[in-house]
Amino acid sequence: MPAKIVTDQTFLRKANRVLIFSLLLVLALYFGKSIFVPLFAALLLAFMVMGLVKKMDQWKVPTWLSALTGTLLVVFSGIGLFMFFSWQIVQFSEDMPAMEESIEKKKRSINKYIEQTYNVSRKEQNTWVNQKSQEALESAQSSIGQFFTATGAVLAALFLIPLFMFFFLLYRRKIKEFIRILQPARHEKNIEILKNVSMVGRQYLKGMGIVMVIVTVLNSTGFMILGIKYAILLGAMTAVLNIIPYVGVMIGSLLPISLALVTSDSIWVAVGAFAVCTVTQFLENNFITPKVVGSSVNVNPFASILALLVGGIIWGLPGMIMAIPVAGIAKVVFDRIKVLEPYGYMLGSEDLPNSQK
Numbered sequence: 001m002p003a004k005i006v007t008d009q010t011f012l013r014k015a016n017r018v019l020i021f022s023l024l025l026v027l028a029l030y031f032g033k034s035i036f037v038p039l040f041a042a043l044l045l046a047f048m049v050m051g052l053v054k055k056m057d058q059w060k061v062p063t064w065l066s067a068l069t070g071t072l073l074v075v076f077s078g079i080g081l082f083m084f085f086s087w088q089i090v091q092f093s094e095d096m097p098a099m100e101e102s103i104e105k106k107k108r109s110i111n112k113y114i115e116q117t118y119n120v121s122r123k124e125q126n127t128w129v130n131q132k133s134q135e136a137l138e139s140a141q142s143s144i145g146q147f148f149t150a151t152g153a154v155l156a157a158l159f160l161i162p163l164f165m166f167f168f169l170l171y172r173r174k175i176k177e178f179i180r181i182l183q184p185a186r187h188e189k190n191i192e193i194l195k196n197v198s199m200v201g202r203q204y205l206k207g208m209g210i211v212m213v214i215v216t217v218l219n220s221t222g223f224m225i226l227g228i229k230y231a232i233l234l235g236a237m238t239a240v241l242n243i244i245p246y247v248g249v250m251i252g253s254l255l256p257i258s259l260a261l262v263t264s265d266s267i268w269v270a271v272g273a274f275a276v277c278t279v280t281q282f283l284e285n286n287f288i289t290p291k292v293v294g295s296s297v298n299v300n301p302f303a304s305i306l307a308l309l310v311g312g313i314i315w316g317l318p319g320m321i322m323a324i325p326v327a328g329i330a331k332v333v334f335d336r337i338k339v340l341e342p343y344g345y346m347l348g349s350e351d352l353p354n355s356q357k
Helices: 003-031 033-048 050-058 063-094 096-118 122-170 172-182 184-226 231-241 248-263 267-292 301-315 317-335 338-347
Strands: none
Touching: 003 033, 003 301, 033 050, 033 063, 033 122, 033 184, 033 301, 033 317, 050 063, 050 184, 063 096, 063 122, 063 231, 096 122, 096 248, 122 172, 172 184, 184 231, 184 248, 184 267, 184 317, 231 248, 248 267, 301 317, 317 338
8 A cells, every 4th residue: 555545544534533622522521510610610729729738848837738728729819809899799789770861861961862863753753762671580580590590500510520629639639640550651751741831820810810909909090080880890800801801801891881881971081981991901911911921921922812712612601711711721732732733833833844835
């Protein structure tokens, strides 16, 4: 048999194996998301506190105590963030009657403008608004029903994440020994991959945490200067939504702009809120994130968007949040396994050598 035919057949067999494995992996991740989502989230959070846990090991702290300390640090941080948003939202709800009055006033002004400009009577406008409001209410009721249906799964995930995280930290030496037993000949290389994966997850999460604080300060300061109420809440919410790449910033910008339109008599306050979000996003994309996060997740923009879409399809919102660090971890693994190197190259942002361009 000619060598070319043999080579082609070998390539097709490898391609078929990769395709079948990819399809099975996607199916497993999709149908097992109730387990895999908290598992991956716990793994990433474990990477984030791994430096502290290793430091406690050097201080001869028992393994169970260092694992528990790292887990509780993340749990209490999450509780603190939740309490902050809850307190701000309670404050916000106290102003709802005044906001409803302002909305009604602006609605009457809009009705008058439409009636005078387009000759559409207020009765026709109200009929149309009531019809759309009814449709929106029905949609909201359906969404609320879905939310409460999913509440059990959400609560289960919130319980499983710290539990999985604790066991990842507790059994970290056992996991390393398992890798050694599994492939003794590749032990050193596998441990190197594991260390690099841990470093990528840790650098990315720490970097994103710092970016969120900076974005919160910048947005909150801008909103305060404009005189927008609840500037800190809005700044924090836009920063938190910023963890969803590309999409989160657009959603986050709508919050301060909408509040400015409702609470302010001048449209220029809303324009100013839009300008604050735009300038902050420009600084975040071009200066803050590259400087703080750096090349910890060396994934090109096309692969990032693709990972974001695939993560959203498979796992929904949690998948979109975890898409970029998971893609970065996948690249680390691909780059260090010979047969997967081409896929690592496609994920990365490395340029071709000048001799190959």
